[in-house]
Amino acid sequence: MSSFLLIDMILLGLAAVVAIGVISVRSLLSATMLGGIYSLLMALIWQNMNAVDVAFTEAAVGAGISTVLLVGTLLHTRRETNQSPAIHWPALLTVVLTGSFLIYGTVDMPDYGDASAPIHTGRVQQLLGQRVGKVDNEGVHHAWTYSTMAEQSVERDEPERSFPPERSHGEDHGGDAEAGAHGHPNDDFKGHSPNTVTSLLAAYRGYDTMYETAVIFTAGMAMVLLLRRREERA
């Protein structure tokens, strides 16, 4: 935890400095580049917090696509901003008030990294612990569809809220003899993919991900609507 904390602090401090740079520097190209650096720093921070998928995405998006977008825009516009007054006091006041209010709200939160926080003992863990079966077509919820397996194995018999549960599952989805033994028509899938982020993303919250795809598609269509040159042929 401690080395983590040290690196975390250093990276966050750097990120704050770079963020101030993004806002204050006059050259827009420099601001864009600093923005890319900020994204890479964020990717490092998230890597440090073990959010590997998020770090990967931030590196690809923040440092990659966003930079392409911004540089592409700068090709059309000018490269420098006008000189503006050093500090915009009403904005500073708003920001300080909003920020203090947000910090005020963090006071009653569970401690950072506290494993007994509701978010770590709540609904997701029951899902990942495979304590939740699917709902059948009559709307009946078959909770804990692995109950048959729980009887077979003592290891599964554990308190409701432990995370992560001690459990094992076949690496190979197909041809597993156990599948037939407890196969309920609406069973949970036999074991998650090792990357639980992907299984949450594509299965439990697959519906959100579909709209995420739709959001990207919308952005693409908006670009086409707004920027595509008229076709010359009649």
Added chain:
Amino acid sequence: MSFIDFNLPVLLVIVPLLGGVLSVVVGSIVGSRKDLAWGWALAVSWVTLALVIRMLLAVVAAPEGFVVYNLGSWPGPWGIEYRVDHLNAFVLLVVAGIGAATTLYARHSVADEIPDDRHHAFYCVWLLAIAGLLGITVTGDTFNVYVLLEISSLTSYALIAMGKGRDRRALLASLRYLILGTIGASFILVGIGYLLMLTGTLNMADMHERLIALPDFAENRTVLVAFAFLLVGLSVKMALFPLHMWLPGAYTHAPSAVSALLASTATKVGVYMAFRFMYTIFGRHYSIDVLPGHSVLLLCAALAVLVPNLTAIRQTNVKRLLAYSSVGQIGYMVMGFALANEAGMTGSIVHLFNHAAMKGGMFLAVGAVVYRLGRCHVNDFTGLGKRMPWTMGAFSIGGLGLVGFPLTAGFVSKWFLVKGCIEAGLWPLVVVVLIGSLLAVIYTWKLLERIWFTEPPESTADLREAPPTMLISTWALILTSVYFGVHASFTVGMAQKAAAFLLETTQ
């Protein structure tokens, strides 16, 4: 149970989504065909309306008063859950109904305002906007609300910016909406994050149960900040008075069909979300009794009724006038639900429906004027009643509805609002509602006098009536509002059930 009935809640969102995407795929294969794009969008929007009506009937028939659908068959609090009760179903009807009417209208208007080669993309974004609004309304999962909110916002930005062909200010209005809208959505995201931190769940009903189970729920500072940020974020989305700055520009400079669609649906869905967050997640007790948020909302609502209506009187652009009037009407809706009694909430929900129909119809009528004249300055309306009697007839009836004239829909909702104010013992608010109506009389009369009691200038001698599809959809909305002004039992019945359900099922 048939396939459609079983999957009804998700189908009504998926149909416009898939319809929109297919529009682009087909368009890029067969090349751009204006009428194909429009016809397809029309078919999809009417199928959606049919599904929504079926949904409404299913909800009314449901013994518990709501219908649940589990996406991916993952059960309620764990996966994403759709939960449709009377309130959702009613708002769904508003969104899908306006969507169907404005799509019918869009044919000439869009052909006039949007370049020929991008009609497929335009109708794609159009349908996605409808899908996003329906999706926000139907879902019972907070993060799903955020994602769909962003779909509806991104599509709105693109649609509003398409007014650039006629007026470059559309671009500024759109960018301004984008910046404010993104800040609003980020505030909502912060609020959801704070609640997730405390409860460990994203499902609205589950979140409510876990929140009220917290030992120090009423004093918890995290809950307070979450509540405040959600409310501010939602206020931006529904354009509640001090945070309405994006709305007038956006609705004024957008293409006519887009103005009508967004004016009658987007802010209404924002109001609906505020209902949901306040009553379903935080509960009546916390939102109304514990926090001063309730009086802050009432104050904003009262100001929203007074200030924008005053601003509307000074406007010289009719679309901008209607936009300011919309901000004023949002005040009535917010006032109704912040009263937290059944009469007030009924008034609010009924007004949501009535205002969507009336204001939608009026925006469509102004759109017809823009289609024929190319602009909509107040001076352009001089004697227009003699040149375009049908369009102006619809416009005038809508205007009377805004005022709250008896026998129009506006009267019914204001009646309930005043009743709610009296029940709550808030006499100053009754005065505010009356002054608001008086201000509406002033700007409506200013227009009506010009339309009907002045001689048309010679320059408009060859002006013809609007095309039939435009007239049909305009009159459909206006007649709806008149019909439900006279026979208010359906709308009021639905609204009363929804209000009672919200007040009873949460604490």
Added chain:
Amino acid sequence: MNLALLEPSTASFLKVASLAGTYNYALYVVLMMIGFYGVIAKKNLIKQALGLGLFSTGIFLFYISMGVVEGGTAPVWWTTDEAHLLKAAGPYDNPLTHVLILTAIVVSVSTLAVAMALIVNIQRAYGTIEEDEIRAIEDAEHPGEGVI
């Protein structure tokens, strides 16, 4: 590296810092507010868009911080038992917040794309992307309407 390997002073400092408990949540507010300041205070439209990006990244940092478990590792379960079956070992960081933020990052880049499309169009229509210059143009053209 553990606490003992650090200089004594640093170690005690870290101990104090971790006692604060919710410090990481306060730090995200600082990053978020730098972006928010950019959105409000800057007149250049690209600067405003960059500020929006910083603002939302601050929120993402908050979500990811929420998911951290003390001593946890990445939520990718690679350990196998004797029978070569995958199994979970040790505490893992919460994958739910990672999933939500993946979606939110995508949403934020989509918003940035639309914003850039609008800004390029504004540059073409007005010849500038400075808010006060555009305001001057609009005030001259449509006095009294107040667009921005």
Added chain:
Amino acid sequence: MKDQVVLRVMTKLLVPYMLVFGFYVIAHGELGPGGGFQGGVILAAGFILYGIVYGKSELHRVAPRRVIDALAGIGVLLYAGVGVWTMLLGGRFLDYSVLPAADYGAAEALGMVLVEYGVGITVCTVMITVYDMISEEGRP
């Protein structure tokens, strides 16, 4: 950058590896970090690099606009189509367990792989569109 021989040759060498890596990331999403979105961005990066070095007309030759537009929609259709397919098979929307496969686990895996490809296709094509549009010259 059309006269830079080193750039041209290096691009020709690099792009295939970028594409392969992109597909690897999409296909490997269940096992390690990555997935449709990240893989799609990497695939798009290959095309964007090609477009930057060889010029946009060359990019339009290997990736015609109409194909890119259609594919962006097809990615979403593939994702939602899996949902519609599961509904037609008698399950709820996106309930992968009803898909035809050896067992329920395999069915879930099949569903997840299909939707990841859907995401990958859309993200890749939209990112190409974003580059293509933002570098578009002349009035829209």
